[in-house]
Amino acid sequence: MLLSYLRERLRLTGTKYGCGGGGCGACTVMVSRYQPGTKTILHYSANACLLPVCQLQGAAVTTVEGIGNTKTRVHPVQERIAKAHGSQCGFCTPGMVMSMYTLLRNKPQPNMEDITVALGGNLCRCTGYRPIVDGCKTFSPESNCCQANGNGAGCCLNGDFEMCFVGTHDIDCVFQEPPPQLFDQEDLLPLDPTQDLIFPPELIMEPQVSQLFRGERMVWVSPVSLEELIQLKTSHPQAPLVMGNTNIGPDIKFKGAWHPIIISPTRVQELFEVTKTPQGVCFGAGCSLSVVKALLEGLVQEIPEEKTEIYRSLLQQLGNLGGQQIRNVASIGGNIVSAYPNSDLNPVFAAGNCTLNVVSKRGRREILLNKDFFVGFGKTSLKPDEIVLSVFIPVSRQGEFMRAFRQAPRKENALATVTTGMRVMFIEGSSVVKELSIYYGGVGPCTVSATKTCAAVIGRKWDEQTLSDAYTQLLDEISLSPSHPGGQVEFRRSLTLSLLFKFNLQMLHKLWEMVWTGSLFAPIDSLLGKLEIWNFYLLISAIRPLPKQLQPSLQEFQAVVKGQSGDDPVGRPIMHRSAISQATGEAVYCDDIPKMDGELHLVLVTSTRPHAKILDIDISEALRVPGVVDVITSKDIPGKKFRTFTGIDEDILAQNEVSCVGHMVCAVVADNRKQAKRGAALVKIAYEDQPGPVFTVEEAIEKQSFFLPQRMIERGNVDEAFDKVDHIYEGEIRLGGQEHFYMETQSMVVVPSGEERELKVYISCQHPTYAQTLGIPSNRVSCHVKRVGGAFGGKVTKTSIIACITSVAAWKTGRAVRCVLERGEDMLITGARHPVLGKHKVGFMNDGRIIAADLHYYANSGNTADESLLVIEKILLHLDNAYKVPNLRGRSVACKTNLPSNTAFRGFGVPQSMLVTENMINDVAMKLGCNAEEIREINMYKEVSLTHYKFEFDPKNLLRCWDECKEKSDYGSRRKSVAQFNQQNRWKKRGMATIPIKFDIFSVRVSVRQAASLVHIYKDGSVLVSHGGTEMGQGIHTKMQQVASRELHIPASLIHITETNTSAVPNTCPSAASFGTDANGMAVKDACEILYQRLEPVRKQNPEGTWQTWVTSAFIQRISLSATGYYRGHDLYMDWEKQEGQPYAYFTYGACCSEVEVDCLTGDYRTVRTDIVMDIGRSINPSVDIGQIEGAFIQGLGLYTMEELKFSPSGVLYTRGPSQYKIPAVCDIPLQFNVYLLSGSDNPHAIYSSKGIGEPVLFLGSSVFFAIKDAVAAARVEAGMVGPFTLNSPATPERTCLACNTPFTQKIPASKQGSFQPWALSIP
Ligand SMILES: Cc1cc2nc3c(=O)[nH]c(=O)nc-3n(C[C@H](O)[C@H](O)[C@H](O)COP(=O)(O)OP(=O)(O)OC[C@H]3O[C@@H](n4cnc5c(N)ncnc54)[C@H](O)[C@@H]3O)c2cc1C
Ligand code: FES
């Protein structure tokens, strides 16, 4: 594939590997091709991981390196994404840059929709997308008032006085100082097309000749004429025709498909011809979906609307199908022939009477795309030697209407759960159905037809009774087994009905329009049956799309104090110091390190059994694979064969037993990854399965399978208090796990120096010290972390174990060994956030006061303890969140199961803990029939108080955040609007939630709170700073540069922050728990203060001197210009016996208000607006901190509403890549996303009065969860249901829709529990 060719052969490492399957966009490049027909150059973005190099004959490929660099000139796209703070860890940035760059090549002045469409196929796990969009938006001429922090042209905040409108909200215009901005738009390079590389002229002239490439195991043939193609397909009927390679490619990569011959007809002109006739349009089967989309968009403008029903339905689907990069290469023919069960286009083609023109040696034929064409999973009725030449899409006829709908786990770039095309034709002048065709995807092995349902409707009037009969018939006709692959059986079945209902309403609307325009002579009431017209308007909400237009957002922060030196960068929104090199692709990540001489690659072999004894490991066949050098097993580990976390040993490689699918058993090392993979597949492990593996917490409770100790904490007397309350309510909530999905997978290179057992470990991790292993003294192992492409807690313990294995391999072979996990391996092996079952019993009074609460937390730890015992402690320490419940008890337990071991994840148990608490508050509110915000306010800490572990704190700033959040979000009046909206809309409901947070900073583990630094001043005045923190995108190096700049009184440009290196700063502590800056900042400050002091004599000698002269004098006077700095950390403790302590240094506070709109028929939702107010003390760098806030919020939104890990009944993780596991994309960000940093807040406990911010805001993503729950509650009222109900997290469309309890979900008969095996486990 092009990706490995670029990275390994050409050493162009700016293009990144994120998933290898087209799902993340990290590998985006621009492909340019000459179009002989139009004599133009077509530029399109594509995923290099799916682009076969052989297919690029005649194409020019532009990578991120080709558009700009720091040595010559940075391209404006690179510059603007960087300056707008759109690059944190930077791993996604080159892909983002290339998507945007390609857009600009095609449209130099894009609108907002163009931008979000272009970025739709690119994932970012750090930023929350807003700053990336803001950077890209600077190319758009669409000037909104208050755009980019009030910097839009003509904006009132720029000093103009016209009233400006942001959405529907007026902003009062008053004379005031312009607020500080995150970046300055005046300062940006203009877009200069002359900077673009020209298309190589020789490619225009290139002769078109057939080509054949012969590989080790495969032959690639690329014909240029149709005759040749027919000939080839006749000779090799089983050979696939590779067009976009978006189906064949993933099949080869992930499913092990192998084709000895591949035919690539991308240069056969006939496959790209487009013919327009009055009857319809005929697309060559090779046309990409983007070309089809663009041409259809043109046609719907050109021809009368009534003829474009099928075209518009296709456009409806094409707008959401895959990402831009996929649509740019995937062909229309490939999409049809792939015959995906959930293809979006096939139901429309089939319902729309489209036809295929097919050619083979026997001649041409026309095939109607209907139920007889799709014969099974990935199978059609095409003969093996037949080639699809073109696809004919007819114009719609008079009286014919068509619609398409889809519901997917994510709004965009996700295969649909259910997708459909529906077409009806009425007898002229009436509402009697002449033809009806309904096809679904996602409810069977292939595209299926609802033939019987259609037959039941044809010949009848389109009215309420007819449709009611249709639902009954449909329910019978489209039925799924309760164990159906993919699960979500009830949801899918309900979607078939509710999507038909949407179609029904659309048609009623259409018929109604026809009545008004006189083309239909029927009384309206005959159409609507018993429905009142007013009711019909309420129902119309079913067909109105959810809002999707992004609104300008605000980021408000405090300016630095007047008089602060211009050279002092502290408190200013300084760009991430590597942002530009990240955007140009020059930033070096672990796998970008050039291959060493003799380097080997390591691939892990993992268990396929959930719990079994290992009887034998047979490595003989693996060793016979050419290139395989060794297989490392536990026996090869020279020292301790385990690592110890929180006092519990964990095997590095399984010794006698495996305890989960994915348990690491051994590792194959070979000359390259391909050979190592082949070897790994040939390792034979004989197992003896152990009975009764444990997967869920219920099973763990039943078998008492726990990691000990369990924890308990109590304030007051809970049992007694329950006797004195007005109400008692018991409820529970389940919270699923969360995959870290750092964009850079686990990566490391271990290099033995060959002498005195020295090892150099280059690694992407949060805790460099851990990587030093194996009985070799630490003074021989230097660990280097330049930067980490995202970590979020997932690169501490698990990375250390993989580093141990890689080090053993390097030590044993004496050669450098590289281990870079593929996305699927990474997701399988490295664990996730702990899923939790939370139960609560709450006692409260009629006025809303909560008097007693008893909470139980069961965390699914997986097969090893890892840090689970710390997680369950943190859960208990946070269960009060912002509330003073006088009698409060919490118990938590880490359940030992046979799933991959779970580990630290941003928030470390707090997001699970507080969700249970807030759910309890929500239940109290629902019981009392009031808004949850009222209950929150009644029970919030109000004055200096003791927490449940007897730690005194002042909640003043918590209350300030809460009040400001309500004020800034206009909570009161929007609550009323939400209620009004819900009255007026039957099928769309809005919901709101405001959530507070009190989050501790620092960790109770005393030893990991210290930090050290090393600062050198060189004779030329430049300064080098090393510290123990790792740069993972959180901007720690940028902040350290700011600290050193302030302390040494020199410009930041003189300071360089080197990689984290254990030879420079030993005994580093993990960069985690939001205290990286607090601890390392103090250590850097300490070293700089020492040095500044040392320079005092020379400054005194020459007060008029400069930094340079002082440094020179100091050197001459033999003053040491190098110093270490140290920070001991706070003396914190927690005594679990006494249930009291001071486990934290201080709290970060905040509040967040979110509003959502939910489509009750599909469970789809959109976050309409989010306002966050955070108290982070005095921000050292507001752009970095706001970036952390936005990024954490979106990650929380993913946790609570989208991200779902699914396991098979035998404990195999299904969700092993972006195709199955959906993290938020640009389509998921709140339409309006305002962040305010609380002003005037001080914090004596951390550097420069700042506060840690990496983790806290993640929990505030739950405001979207509770807003959805609020909307669902409104929907349930329509079904006559009031009072508390359970909505588990994540609130996926499936859970949301089923909780809404619509007439359609009610129709689905529930399968009898125990009578079938569900497709997936119910975790936790
Ligand atoms: C990340 C990702 C997201 C996706 N999202 C969606 C989505 O949301 N909705 C959706 O519907 N699809 C989605 N897809 C599927 C995608 O649309 C199809 O894979 C694509 O359309 C197939 O076209 P291709 O040109 O890439 O086919 P290829 O992979 O090149 O070929 C696929 C098959 O079609 C056959 N074939 C190709 N052309 C011809 C021809 N002319 N005659 C006969 N046989 C032919 C080949 O032999 C092969 O068997 C997604 C795919 C990916 C990778
Ligand atoms: S690496 Fe290519 S799309 Fe993810």
Ligand code: FES
């Ligand atoms: S900056 Fe986007 S993934 Fe890290």
